[in-house]
Amino acid sequence: MNAFTDFFGRFHPLLVHLPIGFLLMALVLQWLCNKKKYAAIEPAVPVAFLLGMISAILSCISGWSLATGGEYEEATLELHRWMGIGVAVVSVAAYYFSRQTKLVVKSILAVVLFLLILLAGHLGGTLTHGEGFLTKGLSGITKDSASSARKTIVNVQEAQVFNDIIQPVLLDKCGTCHSAKKQKGGLRLDGQEWILKGGKEGEVITLGNAEASELYKRILLDPLEEKHMPPKGKPQLTEQEIALLHWWISSNAGFAKKVKEVEQPASLKPALLAMQSAAVTMQKPAIPDEPVEPAAPTILDTLRNAGIVVLPVATNSNYLLANFVSISEISEKTVGLLQLISKQLVWLKLGYTSLTDKSWQLIGQCNNLTRLQVDHTNLTDASVRYLTSLPKLQYLNLVGTKITAQGVQQLKGMAKLESMYLGQTMVKGNDITVLKKLFPKVQIDSGNYRVENLATDTQLVKAPPAKK
Numbered sequence: 142m143n144a145f146t147d148f149f150g151r152f153h154p155l156l157v158h159l160p161i162g163f164l165l166m167a168l169v170l171q172w173l174c175n176k177k178k179y180a181a182i183e184p185a186v187p188v189a190f191l192l193g194m195i196s197a198i199l200s201c202i203s204g205w206s207l208a209t210g211g212e213y214e215e216a217t218l219e220l221h222r223w224m225g226i227g228v229a230v231v232s233v234a235a236y237y238f239s240r241q242t243k244l245v246v247k248s249i250l251a252v253v254l255f256l257l258i259l260l261a262g263h264l265g266g267t268l269t270h271g272e273g274f275l276t277k278g279l280s281g282i283t284k285d286s287a288s289s290a291r292k293t294i295v296n297v298q299e300a301q302v303f304n305d306i307i308q309p310v311l312l313d314k315c316g317t318c319h320s321a322k323k324q325k326g327g328l329r330l331d332g333q334e335w336i337l338k339g340g341k342e343g344e345v346i347t348l349g350n351a352e353a354s355e356l357y358k359r360i361l362l363d364p365l366e367e368k369h370m371p372p373k374g375k376p377q378l379t380e381q382e383i384a385l386l387h388w389w390i391s392s393n394a395g396f397a398k399k400v401k402e403v404e405q406p407a408s409l410k411p412a413l414l415a416m417q418s419a420a421v422t423m424q425k426p427a428i429p430d431e432p433v434e435p436a437a438p439t440i441l442d443t444l445r446n447a448g449i450v451v452l453p454v455a456t457n458s459n460y461l462l463a464n465f466v467s468i469s470e471i472s473e474k475t476v477g478l479l480q481l482i483s484k485q486l487v488w489l490k491l492g493y494t495s496l497t498d499k500s501w502q503l504i505g506q507c508n509n510l511t512r513l514q515v516d517h518t519n520l521t522d523a524s525v526r527y528l529t530s531l532p533k534l535q536y537l538n539l540v541g542t543k544i545t546a547q548g549v550q551q552l553k554g555m556a557k558l559e560s561m562y563l564g565q566t567m568v569k570g571n572d573i574t575v576l577k578k579l580f581p582k583v584q585i586d587s588g589n590y591r592v593e594n595l596a597t598d599t600q601l602v603k604a605p606p607a608k609k
């Protein structure tokens with residue numbers, strides 16, 4: 142592709158709006174001039190069609206140049222191309238017949254042209270903005286970003302280096318431009334074969350040598366440089382993600398090894414541990430499989446009037462989450478309202494509040510809770526025992542409470558418990574070791590892994606001096 146066609150191609154996204162405008166205008170004018178009142182505008186109709194036709198043809202040519210760049214998803218591109226050419230061809234016919242009197246032919250052409258514009262436009266939108274762009278705003282709160290779809294990593298040493306750690310990062314930060322939907326630079330990063338195949342300019346990974354790998358070099362470039370990845374203005378990699386990519390390439394971990402099978406420099410520990418806990422924090426509330434009837438709208442109104450935020454845990458689910466964020470003084474009466482939705486309530490968030498003993502008791506009666514967040518509350522060893530009666534609880538966040546190791550031990554009988562957060566509590570270093578033995582199946586987070594950044598971490602992300 143030479144520089145001129147490349148340049149011309151870039152006008153396509155701008156040009157395409159002209160035929161859409163001119164041709165739709167022409168259709169409206171043509172329809173109007175059948176009415177007596179507007180008969181005078183008849184001579185304008187062929188002019189509008191002529192302008193539409195010319196701009197449609199120019200759009201086709203510029204589109205063709207852009208498409209040869211090979212950065213778009215093939216099947217959609219093909220369909221878009223033929224629809225676009227269709228618009229141009231039919232617009233020539235429409236222009237020709239607009240100066241004649243055959244009303245039937247004109248009407249048929251008008252309908253066909255309208256449909257073609259609609260389809261070509263929609264497909265063009267899909268190519269530039271990605272599949273489902275049109276309906277994205279409608280699909281509600283369960284729309285997962287790539288990051289929240291990450292697999293939960295309970296023990297990072299057992300995780301797969303590529304599948305569980307590297308691929309999610311690549312999908313999250315590079316996927317919009319380098320995957321099945323788009324292949325900027327001819328590169329896909331959504332699978333082993335594609336990554337090894339490389340991009341337009343050849344291989345992007347030199348196994349065993351990060352510094353020599355195009356993929357890594359581009360990440361380290363000065364963010365203002367055009368070749369820096371991800372490009373300026375797009376979500377950037379974190380220091381930890383960069384450290385993980387460096388480790389993945391330089392250790393030659395490839396695509397099938399587990400973390401424990403690969404040598405881990407001390408400087409990488411924080412990044413690896415962060416993967417583990419980040420994944421647990423992002424874990425979705427467990428939603429029971431069995432269906433439940435919806436809570437009555439009047440009941441929901443009662444709770445909402447009391448200031449409790451009540452939402453479905455997912456679209457199309459009758460299960461609910463309740464959040465007390467917007468209430469400063471929580472009375473026993475307000476907590477008591479939760480009984481009205483005890484069947485549906487699976488997730489409760491009560492951070493930064495102070496509750497009476499009776500209120501803690503009432504919370505212990507929300508039998509279907511799977512996830513309970515009572516961080517920074519006045520929960521104590523005495524009140525925590527009320528929570529032991531929650532039969533389905535999987536996730537318990539006790540961060541910032543006055544709870545001690547003795548208090549936590551009372552939770553031992555809770556069969557479903559999977560993760561517990563104990564940072565900033567009275568549970569201290571040695572207690573954690575004891576508790577981990579007492580709760581072998583529970584992922585205990587003591588909040589202590591956030592070790593200070595090592596000097597090597599910051600060195601890692603310094604950009605090499607810009608090339609002149």
Ligand code: HEC
Nearest residue numbers: 314315318325326328340341342343345355356368370371
């Ligand atoms: C917003 C879109 C976008 C995102 C996000 C993005 N890239 Fe790119 N990438 C491009 C474009 C455009 C090119 C081609 C132009 C160029 O070579 O600079 C490219 C080219 C590349 C190339 C060179 C391919 C070749 O052989 O020419 C590599 C390697 C690359 N990107 C890696 C990445 C990585 C790794 C990420 C994620 C950390 C990423 N990109 C994220 C747009 C993107």
